[in-house]
Amino acid sequence: MLIEIKNLDFRYKNSKVDTLNDFNLAVNTGEIVCLLGESGSGKSTVLRLVSGLEEPDKGLIKIGSKIIVDNDTFILPEKREIGMVFQDYALFPHMSVAENILFGVKKNNKEYKKEKISELLKLVGLEELKDRYPYQISGGQQQRVALARALAIEPSLILMDEPFSNLDASLQSRIREELKAIIKKSGVTAIFVSHDKDDAISIADKIVVLRDGEIVQQGKAKNIINNPSCAYVAGLFS
């Protein structure tokens, strides 16, 4: 198992209620997990806690054998070695595709960087576009640059927040397939957030359905669709 989240409690500072209460989740190595739920169900909060943008009030998060947060530990976000893909991709407009991808690579070895960039451009199929700027490529291509940049630090885990929300609806199904293929080829474990059942069904190995900060059902898409645990879950898949 790669990620273990145990007994997590979390309340935003200006809030009177817990957003997460005794939250537990396990993710296997190489698995793609989708956190699915309506707006406000707590999906982004889980990502923020795993990435270290927020600190839990109680509980534990482990990546592999390493505790990244518990009562006595708080590993800083930049030390967690987690790759992030944001909703808007957050590419640097003044940097080329290749420069964007290499941005987070700390090793200052020219040969290493050269090999890394050629491996990643090949993985995401952007070899021909390496010298273009973000405004000169499509939304789907920008997303692949963001994914390559997240993978460039050789993370064991990547987190993606609504990775498809900025894409043209007509392209979404092709891009979902592409993204899944790239993630699987890279072997990385991925947790992504969506409110769209089609994203979850087409990409995730496991879907985790959230409602008011609680997991109401988890498992393979087919099992959830055939056997929803409650009307909320059925509604999400209708």
Ligand SMILES: Nc1ncnc2c1ncn2[C@@H]1O[C@H](COP(=O)(O)OP(=O)(O)OP(=O)(O)O)[C@@H](O)[C@H]1O
């Ligand atoms: N900074 C904040 N301060 C106080 N409450 C917050 C804050 N951010 C989120 N919340 C609350 O925490 C709960 C979970 O929010 P969260 O953003 O995790 O949900 P979400 O499922 O990701 O929603 P969306 O799909 O709209 O992004 C909501 O009730 C929300 O209002």
